[in-house]
Amino acid sequence: DQQVKQNSPxxxxxxxxxxxxxxxxxxxxxxxxxxxxxxxxxxxTFLISISSIKDKNEDGRFTVFLNKSAKHLSLHIxxxxxxxxxxxxxxxxxxxxxxxxxxxxRLTIIP
Amino acid sequence: GAVVSQHPSWVICKSGTSVKIECRSLxxxxxxxxxxxxxxxxxxxxxxxxxxxxKATYEQGVEKDKFLINHxxxxxxxxxxxxxxxEDSSFYICSARRFGVxxxxxxxxxxxxxx
Numbered sequence: 001d002q003q004v005k006q007n008s009p010x011x012x013x014x015x016x017x018x019x020x021x022x023x024x025x026x027x028x029x030x031x032x033x034x035x036x037x038x039x040x041x042x043x044x045t046f047l048i049s050i051s052s053i054k055d056k057n058e059d060g061r062f063t064v065f066l067n068k069s070a071k072h073l074s075l076h077i078x079x080x081x082x083x084x085x086x087x088x089x090x091x092x093x094x095x096x097x098x099x100x101x102x103x104x105x106r107l108t109i110i111p
Numbered sequence: 112g113a114v115v116s117q118h119p120s121w122v123i124c125k126s127g128t129s130v131k132i133e134c135r136s137l138x139x140x141x142x143x144x145x146x147x148x149x150x151x152x153x154x155x156x157x158x159x160x161x162x163x164x165x166k167a168t169y170e171q172g173v174e175k176d177k178f179l180i181n182h183x184x185x186x187x188x189x190x191x192x193x194x195x196x197x198e199d200s201s202f203y204i205c206s207a208r209r210f211g212v213x214x215x216x217x218x219x220x221x222x223x224x225x226x
Contacts (some may be wrong), residue, residue, distance in 0.1 A: 043206075
């Protein structure tokens, strides 16, 4: 039972444009959501998070939006840069329990 | 802050031998550490959760006798793959978390190849 889903396995975006990565979840008990970035053969790097009491959190070029009614969150990267090419995982947690990860989206930024 | 170091980065071992992977939180006390496994082009699969000073909690389908986890201190957890087989070849990643904080910080991962 995949409680956190990233339906797009890959995404290509032109450099300078906006990258939008999507994530859906099924467990309404999740109250904290995170995005991680991962390069090949490395551990994931924490990017940004959002609590369920908010609908938006911004940190530099990264913004995460949360739509609780739709059980959907998205990560916006603008402007996209070549170094953003990586696999992005969304993750969700209930209170301070273990993280449940999505399947990942491979983002490729085209110069 | 929040640096997690994992060692070794890669290891090749013979079938039937055991391999130990270390995960250290360098600048914070990690009350909880997690061990993941990632197969090629797949998501991170949580293997077990370990809390300092207590036994690890294994996810369904993970053999606790094969994947021994020890969390002896607030800065160190180890994963030992016992009697390794080629199908254990994978990328193993640890993460660590402070008490009461949801964000988990990850180590660099360990590429295990069993020949």
